[in-house]
Each structure stands twice: as C-alpha cells, then as structure tokens.
Amino acid sequence: MRATFPHMGKLDMVMSDLFDRTGIGYIVPPRTTTKTLQLGVRYAPEFACLPLKVTIGNFIEALEAGADTLLMAGGVGPCRFGYYAQIQECVIKEAGYDFDMIILEPPGAGYRLFINTLKKLAPGKSILEIWQIIKIGFGKARVLDELEKYALKYRAYEVKRGDTTKAYKRALEIMRPAITADEIAQAREEAFLVLEAVEKDMQRPCLKMGIIGEFYVLLEPFVNFDIEEYLGNMGVSLERSVYLTDWIGPSKENPIMGISDKEVAQAAKPYLNHFVGGEGLPSVGHTVIYAKEGFDGVLHLFPFTCMPDIIAKSILPQISRDFDLPTLSLVIDEQTGKAGVITRLEAFIDLLANKRKQKEFGKSPVLVG
Amino acid sequence: MCATIGVPQALLYYKYYPQWEAFLKGLGAEIVVSSATTKRTINAGTSLAENELCLPVKVFFGHLVELRNQVDALFVPRVVSVENGAYTCPKFLGLPDLARSIDSSLPSVLDPTFNRRLGRKKFYEALLDFGKHFTNKKYRILRAWMMGLSAQRVFQRKLESGLTPVEAIANAEVQTYKGNLKIGIAGHPYNIYDSYINLNLIKRLREWGVDVATTEMIPQRTLEHEASYLPKRLFWSYEKEVVGSVFHWLRNKSVDGIIYVLSFACGPDSLIQVLLESEAKRRGSLPLMSLVIDEHSGEAGMITRVEAFVDMLRWRKV
Numbered sequence: 215m216r217a218t219f220p221h222m223g224k225l226d227m228v229m230s231d232l233f234d235r236t237g238i239g240y241i242v243p244p245r246t247t248t249k250t251l252q253l254g255v256r257y258a259p260e261f262a263c264l265p266l267k268v269t270i271g272n273f274i275e276a277l278e279a280g281a282d283t284l285l286m287a288g289g290v291g292p293c294r295f296g297y298y299a300q301i302q303e304c305v306i307k308e309a310g311y312d313f314d315m316i317i318l319e320p321p322g323a324g325y326r327l328f329i330n331t332l333k334k335l336a337p338g339k340s341i342l343e344i345w346q347i348i349k350i351g352f353g354k355a356r357v358l359d360e361l362e363k364y365a366l367k368y369r370a371y372e373v374k375r376g377d378t379t380k381a382y383k384r385a386l387e388i389m390r391p392a393i394t395a396d397e398i399a400q401a402r403e404e405a406f407l408v409l410e411a412v413e414k415d416m417q418r419p420c421l422k423m424g425i426i427g428e429f430y431v432l433l434e435p436f437v438n439f440d441i442e443e444y445l446g447n448m449g450v451s452l453e454r455s456v457y458l459t460d461w462i463g464p465s466k467e468n469p470i471m472g473i474s475d476k477e478v479a480q481a482a483k484p485y486l487n488h489f490v491g492g493e494g495l496p497s498v499g500h501t502v503i504y505a506k507e508g509f510d511g512v513l514h515l516f517p518f519t520c521m522p523d524i525i526a527k528s529i530l531p532q533i534s535r536d537f538d539l540p541t542l543s544l545v546i547d548e549q550t551g552k553a554g555v556i557t558r559l560e561a562f563i564d565l566l567a568n569k570r571k572q573k574e575f576g577k578s579p580v581l582v583g
Numbered sequence: 584m585c586a587t588i589g590v591p592q593a594l595l596y597y598k599y600y601p602q603w604e605a606f607l608k609g610l611g612a613e614i615v616v617s618s619a620t621t622k623r624t625i626n627a628g629t630s631l632a633e634n635e636l637c638l639p640v641k642v643f644f645g646h647l648v649e650l651r652n653q654v655d656a657l658f659v660p661r662v663v664s665v666e667n668g669a670y671t672c673p674k675f676l677g678l679p680d681l682a683r684s685i686d687s688s689l690p691s692v693l694d695p696t697f698n699r700r701l702g703r704k705k706f707y708e709a710l711l712d713f714g715k716h717f718t719n720k721k722y723r724i725l726r727a728w729m730m731g732l733s734a735q736r737v738f739q740r741k742l743e744s745g746l747t748p749v750e751a752i753a754n755a756e757v758q759t760y761k762g763n764l765k766i767g768i769a770g771h772p773y774n775i776y777d778s779y780i781n782l783n784l785i786k787r788l789r790e791w792g793v794d795v796a797t798t799e800m801i802p803q804r805t806l807e808h809e810a811s812y813l814p815k816r817l818f819w820s821y822e823k824e825v826v827g828s829v830f831h832w833l834r835n836k837s838v839d840g841i842i843y844v845l846s847f848a849c850g851p852d853s854l855i856q857v858l859l860e861s862e863a864k865r866r867g868s869l870p871l872m873s874l875v876i877d878e879h880s881g882e883a884g885m886i887t888r889v890e891a892f893v894d895m896l897r898w899r900k901v
Contacts, residue, residue, distance in 0.1 A: 259853050259856055261847065261849075261853045262853045263850070290818055291670050291819065292671070292672065292673045292676065293673065294851070296818060297817070300814045300815050301857050304814075304857055304858065305857060485680065485684075487679070487694075488663065488676055488680070489676070491673040492673070494673065518848075519848045520850075521850040524633060524635045524674075525673065525677040525680070525681060527635065528632070528684050531684070
C-alpha cells in the first residue's frame with residue numbers, strides 16, 4: 215500500500231510521522247501549487263468550496279506520483295466537509311484513476327467503524343499500540359502548533375525582518391526526527407530556544423489582529439497567500455482561532471488556542487444562538503472575544519460559498535458596530551489574486567493604525583492624511 | 584402576547600406552511616403571509632443580504648422586509664433537524680440570527696427550535712417554551728401542535744395525489760394534464776415552486792404539453808429507500824429527498840427526462856449535483872439536465888435551454 219493524503223498546512227509533517235510509526239508505505243503529495251489548483255478546478259464541481267478543489271488536485275498529483283490509496287477524513291455534517299471523501303472518490307474515479315479510498319469517519323459516526331478503519335491503517339497492531347501511536351504522534355503535533363502560535367504572535371516584534379520565519383523553519387526541522395516522548399520533550403525545548411533567541415523589540419507599537427474563519431483556508435498557506443507571514447512582516451501581531459490539533463483533537467478545551475468551545479458559544483450567543491456547522495459559531499464567538507480583549511481588528515477568511523462562514527460574515531457587521539471593532543472579511547476562491555488581497559490588507563492595516571492613533575491622541579477634528 | 588404573526592412565503596413555507604398555519608392559529612395568533620415573490624422582493628432582499636448568500640435566502644429577506652410594517656412578530660423557526668442523525672442546511676440552522684442581522688427595524692423574530700436529534704423530551708420542552716409567547720396553558724399548546732401535525736398529514740396526502748405545494752395550500756383540485764411527455768423536476772421546493780425565481784418553469788412546461796412530476800409527489804418512504812443507495816448516508820434531510828427522487832425516476836423510468844433545479848452557490852446542491860450526474864451517466868437510462876438559477880437569470884436563456892431539452896426528449900421518444 216502506498217497511501218497518500220491531502221495537504222493542509224503542517225498536516226504532511228504530522229501524517230508522515232504517524233505513517234512512519236505504523237510502518238505503512240506512503241507518498242507525500244507534491245506541495246500545493248497553481249497546477250494543483252488547476253487540476254482540482256478541472257474535475258471538481260463548479261461551485262463546490264475551494265478546499266474540495268485543492269484537495270482533489272493534491273490527490274491527483276499524488277496518484278500520478280505513484281500512490282494507490284487515498285486517505286481522507288469523514289464527518290457527520292452539516293458542513294459539506296463530511297461528504298468530501300465520497301465526492302473525491304466519485305470525481306477522481308471518473309477522471310480515470312484507479313485507487314482505494316480509506317475514509318476515517320469520526321467516532322461520532324460509530325466506534326466500530328472508527329476502530330476498524332484505524333486497524334486498516336496500522337496492520338498487525340493491537341488497539342493499545344494504535345492508541346499509543348496516536349497519543350505520542352498527537353503530542354508531537356501539538357508542539358508544532360505551540361511553535362506556530364509563538365511565531366504568529368512575535369513575528370511582528372523581530373528586529374531583523376525574516377528572522378522569525380527562519381527560526382520557525384529551523385525549529386520544525388529540530389522537531390522532525392523526534393520519536394519517543396523524551397526526545398519530543400527535548401526537541402521542544404531546543405526548538406523554543408531557537409525561536410526565543412530571535413532578537414525582538416518589545417517596545418515597538420505593534421497592531422494586534424485576530425484571524426478567524428474557515429480552518430482550511432486559515433491553515434493552508436498556499437490558499438491564503440501566506441497571509442500570516444505577510445501580516446507579521448507588516449508589524450501586526452496575530453492571534454488565530456484555529457490550530458491543527460485543536461481542530462483534529464476530540465477535546466473541547468482547545469489547549470493551543472486557549473479558549474474552550476463553551477466560552478466561544480457563550481460569547482457568540484447574543485449574535486448567533488446555535489451552532490451552524492464548520493467554523494460559523496467559532497468565527498462569531500472569537501470576534502466577540504477579541505473585541506472584548508481590545509484587539510485592533512479582526513480578519514475573517516473563508517472560501518467562496520462556504521455555508522457556515524457566510525452566516526458568520528452576515529453577522530460580523532453587527533459585532534463590528536456594537537464594539538467599534540474593524541473587521542475585514544476576505545472571500546477566497548480559485549480566481550482570487552494575491553495583489554488584490556494584499557491591497558485590501560494594506561488599506562485595512564492603515565485604517566487600524568489610524569484608529570489607534572486617534573485613540574491615543576484623542577479625537578482630532580481635522581483629518582490627518 | 585403576540586397578535587399578528589408574519590410568515591414569509593419563502594424557504595420552508597413550501598414544506599410546512601399548513602402545519603405552521605394550524606399550529607399558530609391554534610395558539611390564537613393571526614397570520615399574515617407575504618405575497619408571492621416579485622422583482623421587488625428580490626431587489627429588497629439582495630440589497631440587504633451579504634453578497635455570498637444563496638438566492639433563496641436573499642428572497643427570504645425580501646419577504647421579511649415586505650412583512651415589516653404589517654405584523655407584531657415574524658415567524659422564523661430554526662429547523663435544525665427533522666429526523667434522527669441528520670441536519671438541514673446550515674443556513675436554516677442560523678436563519679433566525681441571519682434575519683436579526685439584516686435590518687434593525689424589523690419586528691421581533693420568533694424562533695422556535697425544531698431539533699429531532701435531541702430526543703422527544705427536549706423537543707416538547709422547546710415547543711412549550713415557544714408556546715409561552717401566546718398562552719400559558721400547556722394543554723392548548725400541545726393541542727395546537729397536534730392540529731398542526733394533522734394538517735400536515737392532509738397536506739402530504741394532497742402532494743402525493745399530484746398537487747404542487749402551492750396548489751395544495753390554495754386548496755386547488757387535482758387536474759389531469761394530458762401531455763405527451765413527462766418530466767421529473769427535482770430540487771428544493773423553494774426553487775421549484777417559487778414561480779418567479781424559476782421563471783415559471785412548471786407552468787411553461789405544462790403549456791408545452793409536458794406533464795410534471797416533482798420530488799414532493801413521491802412518498803417519503805420511497806425517497807428514503809432510494810437515497811440509501813448512496814455510498815454514504817446523506818446528513819442533509821432535504822437534499823436526501825432530492826437525491827431519492829432522482830434515483831427513483833432513474834430506476835423506474837416513470838418520467839421521460841429529469842430537470843434538476845439548483846440555485847447558484849447552494850452548498851449542499853454543489854455536491855449533490857456530482858452524485859446525481861454521475862448516477863445518471865452510469866445508468867444511462869434517462870437524460871438529466873441541471874438548471875442553475877440565480878438573481879440574474881435571464882428568461883430567454885433559460886427558455887431556450889428548457890425548450891431544447893424538451894425537443895430532445897420528444898425526438899428520443901419517436
């Protein structure tokens with residue numbers, strides 16, 4: 215078996231780590247490029263959401279590279295993601311490829327099914343061994359998220375532009391070979407030392423922005439034009455609402471991001487009183503929380519036609535009015551160009567900076583340009 | 584206490600209006616239904632709604648605006664789930680919140696939650712909670728609900744006898760059309776029966792001598808059974824019905840062709856379309872046409888396509 219999986223941010227690192235542990239042959243699909251997207255757009259349904267298109271492209275490129283088994287997560291709705299795997303199988307088979315598909319449905323869809331799928335992915339291993347593999351692999355993935363969170367927050371303060379990105383990449387390389395729990399703990403310390411060694415100017419007045427929205431667009435740098443690095447370089451300190459392990463993990467506490475599902479739902483309640491699938495409710499809840507914490511602005515990213523986040527987008531203007539918090543919603547699809555996104559972001563940052571100046575010096579009756 | 588309640592003639596109106604009517608009247612409310620969709624409805628809706636929202640929700644907003652000055656409260660139920668293990672579209676889950684977000688001058692929004700996933704007890708608790716807006720007598724609330732259910736059963740029977748929801752709500756008689764061709768129209772009721780947004784598709788087809796069958800005319804049990812042939816159980820109830828009807832027609836060939844009506848940017852439909860088209864291709868038994876509608880739909884373009892489809896079906900029969 216030569217298994218493969220779609221890209222989503224650092225997911226490839228986590229997956230190859232897990233496959234190494236279970237001893238399954240695998241192929242990491244080529245990194246997502248414009249060609250991947252074109253392949254996806256050619257075969258995917260016209261107004262399906264962008265993640266489906268990109269992941270179909272990933273799968274096709276991996277099949278061309280010699281993979282024979284596609285691994286995909288399932289779901290129980292109401293977001294479209296839960297039916298992705300079936301559509302991918304249908305579309306890619308119609309495109310003339312031959313392969314097996316393993317769909318990992320969440321335990322919520324039936325424990326037996328879940329365990330049987332896991333056994334397929336780790337042949338010859340007992341449930342206990344599988345559990346340990348998942349536990350340790352997941353622990354490692356969590357460290358990767360911690361590193362990312364650190365980089366997002368402190369990139370804006372670095373003295374020499376680009377240092378944090380370089381250090382972050384090195385930190386990931388330090389983490390990669392760690393296998394046992396001890397090694398992971400040790401690598402974690404080293405990795406953080408590397409990140410902390412970056413020279414920072416904490417007196418610099420940096421804007422504070424929250425990033426919310428649909429998880430795939432937030433996590434996959436190809437799709438969001440590496441927006442986080444760009445914002446960091448523009449001197450914006452970031453906090454993000456979704457991290458990979460928070461999203462995969464069963465915990466409702468979200469240890470990386472630090473705000474539990476319950477708090478999020480509570481914060482969203484006056485505006486959105488029910489979960490709507492995907493990140494609809496978290497997007498609204500986080501905006502309210504960020505507003506209360508005194509953030510300068512909130513950036514909202516989601517793919518075109520994403521149902522839950524369209525609901526969030528409809529509601530954000532209300533929150534923006536109530537808390538006097540600027541928000542910018544960017545809809546991303548295969549037609550979106552980087553220049554357009556950057557222009558709007560620049561304008562947004564200018565607006566936030568001006569707003570902060572006004573707050574500091576009191577309201578000036580004259581427009582200062 | 585609320586006296587007049589506004590019910591927008593959009594979205595789930597086409598599915599549950601008789602039930603809602605009997606229920607609300609049983610609670611002692613007076614009902615005002617918005618008039619059928621017009622250009623003005625769509626304009627009002629699109630100017631208020633987020634750009635990305637789908638056409639049916641924009642139309643829904645238009646109806647809310649129309650009712651604005653006529654009623655004390657708007658009836659916008661949150662239909663989370665109508666059966667175990669399934670949801671409706673996410674937009675329905677957030678519909679009351681969407682309604683509140685559009686225009687601060689709207690009257691208050693009544694949003695009873697219908698969620699079958701939480702079990703019978705929770706369901707009735709939510710129902711009694713909602714009923715408190717009208718009366719404190721639990722007995723009256725439950726009786727009104729029962730009246731709603733029986734009205735819905737009558738409605739369902741009418742649909743299965745071949746009436747469209749609009750005809751059934753208007754108490755029309757069953758007419759036998761003697762067309763020489765029969766087309767199945769699959770899709771969401773709010774797209775198929777809102778004659779303005781689909782440019783009068785059903786009436787036009789009947790004028791051309793085509794008999795029309797729709798998803799609603801097939802018994803629920805058949806739909807459920809046919810949809811079970813999918814590779815994975817669909818977690819959207821209404822889309823499951825659409826899939827069920829198309830699979831049903833593809834199998835028993837009781838129609839000569841199928842028109843699948845979907846609205847642009849509809850999330851569930853974007854995936855269903857793939858399943859339906861590939862199944863139709865695999866079986867090769869009946870022609871299937873997908874007709875995508877949006878607020879810019881031009882009449883000429885659509886008529887040309889449907890005409891060509893009908894002509895093709897006629898040639899096929901010869």
